[in-house]
Amino acid sequence: MSEPVLPLEITHLVKEFSTKRALNDFNLTLAQGEIAALLGPNGAGKTTLIGCLLGFLSADAGQIRLFGEDVNSLTPQVRNRIGFVPQTLTGFTWFRVGELLTYLAGYRPADTPQDDRWLEWAALDPTARIKSLSGGERQRLAIVLALRFRPDLIVLDEPVASLDPQARHDFMRLLPEYAHQHGATVLISSHIISDLENICDRFVIMRRGQIVLDVSEAVLQGQVRHLSALPRPEWGVHVLAPAEDGGVWVSGWQPGLDDAALGQGVAVQQPDVETLFLALSR
Numbered sequence: 001m002s003e004p005v006l007p008l009e010i011t012h013l014v015k016e017f018s019t020k021r022a023l024n025d026f027n028l029t030l031a032q033g034e035i036a037a038l039l040g041p042n043g044a045g046k047t048t049l050i051g052c053l054l055g056f057l058s059a060d061a062g063q064i065r066l067f068g069e070d071v072n073s074l075t076p077q078v079r080n081r082i083g084f085v086p087q088t089l090t091g092f093t094w095f096r097v098g099e100l101l102t103y104l105a106g107y108r109p110a111d112t113p114q115d116d117r118w119l120e121w122a123a124l125d126p127t128a129r130i131k132s133l134s135g136g137e138r139q140r141l142a143i144v145l146a147l148r149f150r151p152d153l154i155v156l157d158e159p160v161a162s163l164d165p166q167a168r169h170d171f172m173r174l175l176p177e178y179a180h181q182h183g184a185t186v187l188i189s190s191h192i193i194s195d196l197e198n199i200c201d202r203f204v205i206m207r208r209g210q211i212v213l214d215v216s217e218a219v220l221q222g223q224v225r226h227l228s229a230l231p232r233p234e235w236g237v238h239v240l241a242p243a244e245d246g247g248v249w250v251s252g253w254q255p256g257l258d259d260a261a262l263g264q265g266v267a268v269q270q271p272d273v274e275t276l277f278l279a280l281s282r
């Protein structure tokens with residue numbers, strides 16, 4: 001049986017801006033249906049990575065494949081399978097909302113399936129001029145434009161920062177619902193970690209152009225722990241980072257080690273992504 005085609009495959013990616021290396025031998029593969037959080041402090045390289053994988057920026061080395069095709073020579077078929085939500089929508093200011101939706105739909109084959117939930121969620125006035133929309137309304141429109149033609153790979157760069165709490169809450173409920181229904185793959189970058197904790201099944205934490213931790217939700221819950229003191233060498237765990245309270249974060253934890261830790265007076269806690277992120281970002 002042939003291997004399934006991966007929605008996203010990034011190998012040995014390097015991107016430099018004059019003397020600054022924004023991506024440093026970056027590797028990432030996403031399987032169909034994964035919902036992955038891309039986390040990292042300011043300047044970690046998230047937007048650069050997204051720019052490269054959408055073909056907006058050219059890499060200095062390495063390769064990006066989307067649905068098996070090189071990002072620099074995508075066919076229209078694969079291009080149409082990708083939805084991108086930017087941090088803010090720019091351009092198109094002279095259009096009315098409804099006109100823009102019709103105009104962009106003209107670039108799609110007539111039989112392209114649509115998903116109306118995004119238009120309902122966005123609740124935009126089709127007669128409103130885009131230049132008169134608020135920042136949050138423009139962002140709703142950006143989301144509609146990216147998702148209404150049922151993409152199979154969705155890339156979102158800080159998509160919810162300008163949304164009001166209700167819109168953000170509803171979007172974060174609809175996004176995984178959509179992904180599960182259509183088997184879509186999602187890569188979402190956000191600084192609002194509490195939003196991502198409930199919807200992502202993988203967490204990719206990057207710093208200085210590289211991945212410092214890439215774990216599934218299951219591994220995070222099963223094998224990553226906060227310890228109140230350094231682990232014993234014979235436990236065979238890997239120290240990820242010191243914690244602010246004097247303890248440490250470790251990976252490779254096994255259930256059998258709980259008793260050993262108890263015997264040494266070491267308190268063991270389940271991970272909280274935000275605290276772990278803060279420790280790994282320092």
Ligand SMILES: Nc1ncnc2c1ncn2[C@@H]1O[C@H](COP(=O)(O)OP(=O)(O)OP(=O)(O)O)[C@@H](O)[C@H]1O
Binds near residue numbers: 042043046049
């Ligand atoms: N056009 C550019 N010219 C020079 N340096 C750049 C350029 N774009 C990005 N960089 C640098 O590359 C690094 C990564 O930037 P990037 O915007 O990818 O980070 P980020 O993780 O998206 O940050 P943020 O969370 O602040 O959006 C930073 O050090 C940034 O200064």
